[in-house]
Amino acid sequence: MQRIRLTLEGRKDSSYDLLIGRGILSSLHREIQRLGSFSFYGLVTDEVVRPLVAEPLLEELKSYGIKTALFTLPAGEATKTMDTVVDLCHELTTLSFDRKSLLIAVGGGVIGDITGFAAAIYMRGIRYIQVPTTLLAQVDSAIGGKTGVDLPSGKNLLGAFHQPLLVLADPDVLGTLPPDAMRDGFAEIIKSALIGQPKLFSILEMEGANLLNADNPMLENIIADACSVKCRVVSQDELEAGLRRILNFGHTLGHALEAASNYKISHGHAVAAGMGAAVQFSRQWAGLTSDEADRALSLIRKLGLPTELPADVDVNSLLVALERDKKIQAGICHFVLISKIGQAIIHPISVEDLRQSLTQIQGFRDSGIQGFQ
């Protein structure tokens, strides 16, 4: 088991632990008791995770005297609305939940975001714990306190920075994930390696596709390594005033791609394609060597992820999505690039350079020229 402390600069009282380990879920009751006493306990999950993880966990908590109410939401991104949060909070009031209550989010990113946001605003803030059950949530969304819901006009437009009391990531729960969901998680793990941990990159290179097997004994350390990159960044810039933006490596184009595809492309796959382009940009503008660029692209592909923008997405629609996402200001887009594996920088790219480079990337792909890849 690995314990990583996320220390928030200037807010020691809001610092918290990430516990990563196989079977760690069975110590949730002990961890809760360590955190103090609460008046009411509520576990929030979705229909898919409920029978697999939430119900056994609930029984276990009960056997240790922690009586926990269960709130089950529909699975999927469509649940991530303010109506869901309001309904959940209304249910909390009918069960007399007060300021000293504790919520436990058991699920993927959607459940974590909803539960965290409900905890942020219920009675102006109650405490909560993250128990992420997807690889993506374990290495990314459950860490760092970003919570929120979507508006019809865009994703995560309403939300709060609200840090959990604890994050408990158990690789044992990943066994039931479909392969594409594992790949989604690895997009973020590769990102962490590329922006901040060359050692992790080497391990990923060595293991390759073996990692998609949830039983792989290396997985626990890999999750912990990816988490530690995120913790290091968040600890220095909780509210995303500067440094935290490097976590957006691959995400600038990734988000544009998700939006342009009307969210038919999954987050991880979009980020992977976005990283593919960002690696090309890094070679072009940030001094990344061709050798390292090739290694990065090769690793992304080894994990079964795309490094290219889909053929049916044209450059213009990407630029429009970037514009709408406020990523282009005064004709400039600030991209996260890497100068070498493990070293992120922020680099301004003009819209014209961007258009040219993206067109070139698309052109190379369409022409089937191997060298580019």
Added chain:
Amino acid sequence: MQRIRLTLEGRKDSSYDLLIGRGILSSLHREIQRLGSFSFYGLVTDEVVRPLVAEPLLEELKSYGIKTALFTLPAGEATKTMDTVVDLCHELTTLSFDRKSLLIAVGGGVIGDITGFAAAIYMRGIRYIQVPTTLLAQVDSAIGGKTGVDLPSGKNLLGAFHQPLLVLADPDVLGTLPPDAMRDGFAEIIKSALIGQPKLFSILEMEGANLLNADNPMLENIIADACSVKCRVVSQDELEAGLRRILNFGHTLGHALEAASNYKISHGHAVAAGMGAAVQFSRQWAGLTSDEADRALSLIRKLGLPTELPADVDVNSLLVALERDKKIQAGICHFVLISKIGQAIIHPISVEDLRQSLTQIQGFRDSGIQGFQ
């Protein structure tokens, strides 16, 4: 003009100024420019305040080059719902408001609470300014960063602590307030004097009912004095972990009374009646002298406010409301009392003592015995 700095312990970067003065509204443009540059400006108000204050202000901002979008909400507590906040935020997205936008709340407590909460959660937090236009908002709700909306099951159940960048209180806007609204404001001003400022209490005693005239030249200083009490408390306990509770003097029973009356009694009038009872409790349990108790009750009455619980509210329904409001725990209710004018203490009262004392208060009133008053 008076400038009061609200310095938040351990969060100097979130500290801000309260400016109180006649005609101060005309310097809003200058204050905004001092605060930095923003990408978009939005003014939120209600139908009643719009023609009186918001539109002239908007014109003035425009004349100084600050182009500001106007958002008008229906007036009244019924507007204070999450739907209103979501609709407002949705409108912000359609106008391309981003993280660097500024909202300006121009109105009473409802507008301030809604705008502050929208600012707290829009894109995980944008900046806002409070321009309170009721006396109650100027001396209380606009200060301290408590924002929120109601649920069907209770008031202010969803919300956030989100401090404004600036509070601008102009007594000149109070001229159009109905007398009862002025009295509501004075309930909080008297509270501030009783819990923290004997000097203010003496001034209020001397001026008495003259203060209900919005042209009274003393008003500016009185507002500033009341604000400084609240600032002193909030600066030490932003998140209401302890000290901030003393601001609830008169509010424990006041809230119960509002709830028991189904919100037919206004906040200020309910708080006044709650203070009336709390003064009696203070004489009984906190060593408040009969002389000071009489002076306190007399001042509340001078301002045209009640010191007694309404005849049609029975003691049991108050206790039920306290229970529902989580104010009674393990048979004990923690009351804010005063040991002398200007000195608040927290005192535990058992439900039985509370019932007995309230029944006695009601009985005295019903029997018409003057001595009690």
